[in-house]
Amino acid sequence: NGAEALAAQMAATGVLVEVNLTSNDVILEVSGKNHPYAWLRQRGVPVSLSTDDAGILRIDLSHEYARAAGEGASYADLKRSARNAIAFSFLAGEGLWSDPNVYRRPTKACAGQLGAAEPKPGPCADLVARSDKAREQWRHERLLREFEKARK
Known part of the structure; x- marks a missing residue:
């Protein structure tokens, strides 16, 4: 229909x-x-x-x-x-995820790093530094990791 x-x-x-x-x-x-x-x-x-x-x-x-x-x-x-x-959202810049609404594949630049306190120096750190959206997503993923760790 x-x-x-x-x-x-x-x-x-x-x-x-x-x-x-x-x-x-x-x-x-x-x-x-x-x-x-x-x-x-x-x-x-x-x-x-x-x-x-x-x-x-x-x-x-x-x-x-x-x-x-x-x-x-x-x-x-x-x-x-x-x-x-x-x-x-309307936050400026590229996000951390290659698959929004699914959230299984981070961008190539940040693969294996989401949830850490800070991104490793290099492409991921550069993305987080230049993109408001990536910076907020980084913060959110770090807080999610902390919350889920505390729940266990």
């Missing part, structure tokens, strides 16, 4: 959908199984959790992540959402 074709095209071309679970519930009365968040994830469409009315609804991004978990999102889904928020 048309929705399936559109989702496939969005997944193939990397069109991100920002998902506002609480706002969609309060304003549009769309929530739970009626919300397309899980449907989009299942089809490989890049998604990122966000808040669009934080001041009005009195919520923050942590609330949206907790809500997503309550609606069945796994840790891997939440991690991908956070990574997508940076990878698909």
